[in-house]
Amino acid sequence: MARKRVTLAQVAAEAEVAVSTASLVLSGRGTDMRISEKAQARVRDAAARLGYRPNAVSVGLRKGSTSTLAFVSDSVASSRLAGEMIKGAIEAARDRGYMVFVGETGGNVTLERQLLDAMVDRQVDGIILASMLTHGRSLPTGLDSTPAVLLNISIDGDPGIPVVVPDELQAGRDAATALVSAGLTDIHLIGAGPGLRDVRTISTAAHLRLQGILEVLSAHGLAPASGRAINQWLPPEGFRAADAILASGTPEAIVCFNDRLAMGVYQAIQSRGLSIPDDVSVVSFDDSSIAAWMRPGLTTVALPHRVMGKRAADLLVDAIEHDRAHPDEPGPTGVHLVPMPLRERDSIRARPGRD
Amino acid sequence: MARKRVTLAQVAAEAEVAVSTASLVLSGRGTDMRISEKAQARVRDAAARLGYRPNAVSVGLRKGSTSTLAFVSDSVASSRLAGEMIKGAIEAARDRGYMVFVGETGGNVTLERQLLDAMVDRQVDGIILASMLTHGRSLPTGLDSTPAVLLNISIDGDPGIPVVVPDELQAGRDAATALVSAGLTDIHLIGAGPGLRDVRTISTAAHLRLQGILEVLSAHGLAPASGRAINQWLPPEGFRAADAILASGTPEAIVCFNDRLAMGVYQAIQSRGLSIPDDVSVVSFDDSSIAAWMRPGLTTVALPHRVMGKRAADLLVDAIEHDRAHPDEPGPTGVHLVPMPLRERDSIRARPGRD
DNA sequence: CTGTTAGCGCGTTCAA
DNA sequence: TTGAACGCGCTAACAG
Numbered sequence: 108m109a110r111k112r113v114t115l116a117q118v119a120a121e122a123e124v125a126v127s128t129a130s131l132v133l134s135g136r137g138t139d140m141r142i143s144e145k146a147q148a149r150v151r152d153a154a155a156r157l158g159y160r161p162n163a164v165s166v167g168l169r170k171g172s173t174s175t176l177a178f179v180s181d182s183v184a185s186s187r188l189a190g191e192m193i194k195g196a197i198e199a200a201r202d203r204g205y206m207v208f209v210g211e212t213g214g215n216v217t218l219e220r221q222l223l224d225a226m227v228d229r230q231v232d233g234i235i236l237a238s239m240l241t242h243g244r245s246l247p248t249g250l251d252s253t254p255a256v257l258l259n260i261s262i263d264g265d266p267g268i269p270v271v272v273p274d275e276l277q278a279g280r281d282a283a284t285a286l287v288s289a290g291l292t293d294i295h296l297i298g299a300g301p302g303l304r305d306v307r308t309i310s311t312a313a314h315l316r317l318q319g320i321l322e323v324l325s326a327h328g329l330a331p332a333s334g335r336a337i338n339q340w341l342p343p344e345g346f347r348a349a350d351a352i353l354a355s356g357t358p359e360a361i362v363c364f365n366d367r368l369a370m371g372v373y374q375a376i377q378s379r380g381l382s383i384p385d386d387v388s389v390v391s392f393d394d395s396s397i398a399a400w401m402r403p404g405l406t407t408v409a410l411p412h413r414v415m416g417k418r419a420a421d422l423l424v425d426a427i428e429h430d431r432a433h434p435d436e437p438g439p440t441g442v443h444l445v446p447m448p449l450r451e452r453d454s455i456r457a458r459p460g461r462d
Numbered sequence: 463m464a465r466k467r468v469t470l471a472q473v474a475a476e477a478e479v480a481v482s483t484a485s486l487v488l489s490g491r492g493t494d495m496r497i498s499e500k501a502q503a504r505v506r507d508a509a510a511r512l513g514y515r516p517n518a519v520s521v522g523l524r525k526g527s528t529s530t531l532a533f534v535s536d537s538v539a540s541s542r543l544a545g546e547m548i549k550g551a552i553e554a555a556r557d558r559g560y561m562v563f564v565g566e567t568g569g570n571v572t573l574e575r576q577l578l579d580a581m582v583d584r585q586v587d588g589i590i591l592a593s594m595l596t597h598g599r600s601l602p603t604g605l606d607s608t609p610a611v612l613l614n615i616s617i618d619g620d621p622g623i624p625v626v627v628p629d630e631l632q633a634g635r636d637a638a639t640a641l642v643s644a645g646l647t648d649i650h651l652i653g654a655g656p657g658l659r660d661v662r663t664i665s666t667a668a669h670l671r672l673q674g675i676l677e678v679l680s681a682h683g684l685a686p687a688s689g690r691a692i693n694q695w696l697p698p699e700g701f702r703a704a705d706a707i708l709a710s711g712t713p714e715a716i717v718c719f720n721d722r723l724a725m726g727v728y729q730a731i732q733s734r735g736l737s738i739p740d741d742v743s744v745v746s747f748d749d750s751s752i753a754a755w756m757r758p759g760l761t762t763v764a765l766p767h768r769v770m771g772k773r774a775a776d777l778l779v780d781a782i783e784h785d786r787a788h789p790d791e792p793g794p795t796g797v798h799l800v801p802m803p804l805r806e807r808d809s810i811r812a813r814p815g816r817d
Numbered sequence: 818c819t820g821t822t823a824g825c826g827c828g829t830t831c832a833a
Numbered sequence: 834t835t836g837a838a839c840g841c842g843c844t845a846a847c848a849g
Contacts, residue, residue, distance in 0.1 A: 114826060125836040130828060141834060163583040164528065165826035167519045168841050175563075175584070182549070190545025194537070197566055206580055209533075209564045211552055225561055228518040229530070342755040367755065374757050377732075397752055400697040400722065402729050469842060480820045485844060496818055520842035523825050 113157040121153035122146070129154075133161070167230055172431075176200050176207040176423060177226035180237035180258075181214045188239055188412050192258065195416025196235055203424045205232070219247060227253060233423040236260065237416075240310060254426040254438060258419040261311050269422045270442045271415055275312045278408040278447035279319020282362055282390045285406060285449060287323060290458035291360040291388055293332050294324065297348045297372060298364020300334025307336040316364060316392060332358065340364055345371025353379055359458070360388040366395045369405055384456035394450050404452030415445050468512045476508035477501070484509075488516070522585055527786075531555050531562040531778060532581035535592035535613075536569045543594055543767050547613065550771025551590060558779045560587070574602055582608060588778040591615065592771075595665060609781040609793060613774040616666050624777045625797045626770055630667045633763040633802040634674020637717055637745045640761060640804060642678060645813035646715040646743055648687050649679065652703045652727060653719020655689025662691040671719060671747060687713065695719055700726025708734055714813070715743040721750040724760055739811035749805050759807030770800050 119129040124146055131140050132150040153159075167173035178196055182189035193209055200207045208231060210222040226234060227249065234250065237258035246257075246266055257270040286294055299306045299317045306313045324330055335348045345368035352358050353375060363369035369391040376387050383389055383403055391398065394409030426438045474484040479501055486495050487505040508514075522528035533551050537544035548564055555562045563586060565577040581589060582604065589605065592613035601612075601621055612625040641649055654661045654672045661668045679685055690703045700723035707713055708730060718724035724746040731742050738744055738758055746753065749764030781793045 112826095115828095116826075126827080127829075127837085128835060131835095134828085143834070146835085160579060160583050162523075162585070162826055163580075164519060164522045164585045165841090166828080168517075168523050168825090168843090169827050169829090171841075173519065173584075190548070193545070193548075193564065194566060197564060201565070201577075206563050206565070206584065208561050209548065209552060210556070210561070211549060222556075224515060225518075228515050229528075229561065230517070230519045346757075370752075370755055378757075397725075400725055402697075402701075402733075467842095470844095471842075481842090482821080482844075483819060486819095489844085498818070501819085517842055520825090521844080523827095523841090524843050524845090526825075 112162065113159045115159070115161070118150065118154045118157055118159045121157060122149040124150060133159075171230065172232050173230045174205050175229065175231045176205050176420065177210065177223075177231040177234045178207050178237065179210045179212065179219065179222050179226065179234065180239065181212045181219070182237075182239050188410070189237070191412035192237055192416035192419075195413035195418075196258075196420040197416075199417040199420035200424070203421070205420075205424065207420075216247075223247060223249060233427045235419050235423055237419070254423060254430050256419045256423040256426065258415060265440070267437075267440055269419075269426065269439055271419045271422065271445060272442065273312075273410055273415065273447050274444040275315035275447070276319045277444075278392060279316035279321075280323050281319075281447070281449045282316070282392065282408050283320040283323035285390050285451070285455055286360045286362065286388060287327050287329070289360075289388065289455055291455075292329055293359035294329065295352050295358045295361045296320070296331045296334035296364075297337065297345060297352075297361055298340055298368055299336050301331040302334070305334055305336040307338040308340070312392075313364060320362060337364075337368070340368050342367050342371035342374065345369060346375045348372070349375035353381070357381065357386055360390070360455070363389060363391040366391050366393045366398045366405060366407055369407070370397060370401065373401055373405075384454050388455040390455060392447075398450070399452070401454075403454055406450065406452045406454045408447045408449050410447060411445055418443060418445055467517065468514045470514070470516070473505065473508045473512055473514045476512060477504040479505060488514075526585065527587050528585045529560050530584065530586045531560045531775065532565065532578075532586040532589045533562050533592065534565045534567065534574065534577050534581065534589065535594065536567045536574070537592075537594050543765070544592070546767035547592055547771035547774075550768035550773075551613075551775040552771075554772040554775035555779070558776070560775075560779065562775075571602075578602060578604060588782045590774050590778055592774070609778060609785050611774045611778045611781065613770060620795070622792075622795055624774075624781065624794055626774045626777065626800060627797065628667075628765055628770065628802050629799040630670035630802070631674045632799075633747060634671035634676075635678050636674075636802070636804045637671070637747065637763050638675040638678035640745050640806070640810055641715045641717065641743060642682050642684070644715075644743065644810050646810075647684055648714035649684065650707050650713045650716045651675065651686045651689035651719075652692065652700060652707075652716055653695055653723055654691050656686040657689070660689055660691040662693040663695070667747075668719060675717060692719075692723070695723050697722050697726035697729070700724060701730045703727070704730035708736070712736060712741055715745070715810070718744060718746040721746050721748045721753045721760060721762055724762070725752060725756065728756055728760075739809050743810040745810060747802075753805070754807070756809075758809055761805065761807045761809045763802045763804050765802060766800055773798060773800055 115129055116126055119126040129150045131137050132147045137147045180189055197207050208226055212219040233254040235256050235258050238260040255268050299313045337344050349372040363372055376383055391405055391407040394407045398405040398407045429438055470484055471481055474481040484505045486492050487502045492502045535544055552562050567574040588609040590611050590613050593615040610623050654668045692699050704727040716727055718727055731738055746760055746762040749762045753760040753762045784793055
């Protein structure tokens with residue numbers, strides 16, 4: 108097993124040149140250093156024949172840079188989201204020549220420390236710290252000694268490093284606009300609301316979505332017909348909330364704060380023999396995989412996890428390269444909002460008599 | 463930025479001993495080598511004071527082993543599965559002191575080669591090669607020079623390394639048994655069947671599930687009342703298939719080959735005003751997240767992705783350690799079947815008049 | 818018991 | 834143009 112790797116020294120021997128010559132040739136600076144064409148050819152040939160590949164560990168030790176990123180997330184339950192973000196980050200990293208270590212903390216701070224340390228020990232060039240919750244948290248120490256980017260984490264105060272988060276505020280506006288521009292005015296909220304402070308989760312997404320919704324409604328002289336602040340955004344809760352609304356009449360439209368709530372809402376509406384969107388229009392958030400499969404297809408504002416991951420990796424590599432070029436200047440920073448596109452399907456119907 | 467790391471030499475200087483002494487003490491073999499208690503204390507103290515952490519890259523170069531695993535998958539669309547497998551692998555790896563590089567090939571063979579090479583360049587100690595399709599494929603070369611495990615991949619012939627796959631055959635048996643033991647005999651198949659060769663996907667899962675189902679049915683003197691071999695196992699296909707069955711009467715029971723098909727089947731049954739499970743019993747496979755949220759809860763045979771990932775990582779570390787201990791003996795091998803547990807919910811009802 | 822020495826594989830001076 | 838020598842940080846022989 109494990110047949111020995113060929114080293115640069117072996118290539119040099121095979122090509123009958125010195126190691127440094129081989130090194131220069133293979134790093135593409137042969138012509139630059141005016142090394143004879145025939146020598147270069149011999150080196151390249153030998154390398155190819157022997158199947159030489161530079162030992163990345165050695166290069167890492169020598170240059171201090173390992174072309175490696177760390178992706179550390181807390182990924183609690185909502186694993187699908189994490190998967191997409193990781194995927195986006197990995198792809199972007201690969202395109203820029205980086206590999207990525209992935210670690211999960213399960214929200215455990217001690218574990219997070221250990222993971223971060225292990226990553227730094229392995230000389231990662233940069234760190235993406237991701238959360239699946241988007242709530243305010245404090246920053247682990249040590250993130251200042253290595254380039255880092257925060258993904259889906261909102262920090263209180265300026266973290267001094269780039270932050271990538273979805274544009275939940277605009278998403279809220281877009282969801283509300285989709286309803287209002289269909290002429291719907293009797294709008295009920297399930298998940299949070301009706302007031303700006305009626306939020307039961309630590310997620311900042313809830314606040315921002317609500318804020319965006321209320322902003323658009325009030326701009327049209329409207330207010331939510333009702334609102335339910337819910338702690339757990341799952342189908343059964345959605346069902347119960349919708350059922351309560353339906354008990355006292357048929358609403359024109361319901362905004363669900365995520366697709367799982369919407370699934371329960373669908374069940375409640377349909378079990379009463381009502382039709383979506385003929386009787387009730389529904390709009391939601393997340394665009395999880397079920398949204399497209401529900402009948403009718405659910406119109407929802409997508410959380411672009413993959414794009415967010417990609418964005419974070421790109422920003423991180425930018426930061427790393429900036430750091431290399433200008434070691435003493437402060438690195439890039441700022442909050443990067445990733446747009447949440449509205450996926451229009453078939454759960455909203457314009458009110459008759461309106462355009 | 464990037465304040466300099468503390469090196470072993472600095473610790474040794476601070477403790478006024480030689481580097482080798484410091485090395486021995488910090489690797490826990492101080493007492494073993496009978497180094498004076500006070501010297502040991504000085505070293506430990508200095509290390510703690512300076513915040514010393516060994517440079518893993520250097521250790522990797524020196525020892526040839528990096529405490530690092532590679533997880534390479536092709537993860538096509540079905541990303542949630544990949545996420546769970548990765549998670550399981552990462553957790554198990556962490557518990558045994560390994561970090562993991564994650565890479566995705568999107569099914570691109572060239573990319574797979576490049577990724578694998580990049581991993582090997584970084585001196586990973588072992589490789590998990592995973593697929594989300596479980597179909598027969600050929601093995602990339604080079605997997606023989608590094609310990610490796612195949613995850614969710616069935617290879618034609620003996621790959622000579624451990625393989626982890628779900629026990630789909632038994633899963634098929636269990637699904638059929640759940641129905642038969644409820645006294646149901648009018649059983650329709652959606653996804654594959656009715657005959658053993660009626661399969662439209664490359665997935666080996668379809669074959670094995672079908673085989674298990676037919677085995678149990680025939681053991682009870684039964685055969686499928688109907689079967690539909692379907693290419694794409696998605697809700698619309700499930701809806702159409704179920705609708706066709708319902709057009710010619712109400713079936714006692716339907717076996718769906720995955721949960722997404724079942725979702726469509728639910729929609730078809732319920733849109734006709736029929737009840738699950740009072741009129742029709744349904745059983746399925748995968749236990750995807752929607753299964754628990756459907757109404758009524760879907761009884762389904764779970765694909766334990768996380769367990770599979772964990773299993774693969776454990777086997778890989780076993781193989782690595784075996785290799786270290788007995789470098790010339792052949793490594794472990796064999797097919798490891800991971801049980802697929804039946805998640806009983808509320809979509810099956812025993813036929814009245816039976817127990 | 819402790820210190821010195823020699824690499825792991827590579828990139829980079831500095832001379833020749 | 835090329836080759837010899839040094840060191841990244843650490844471990845393992847080998848002396849002392």
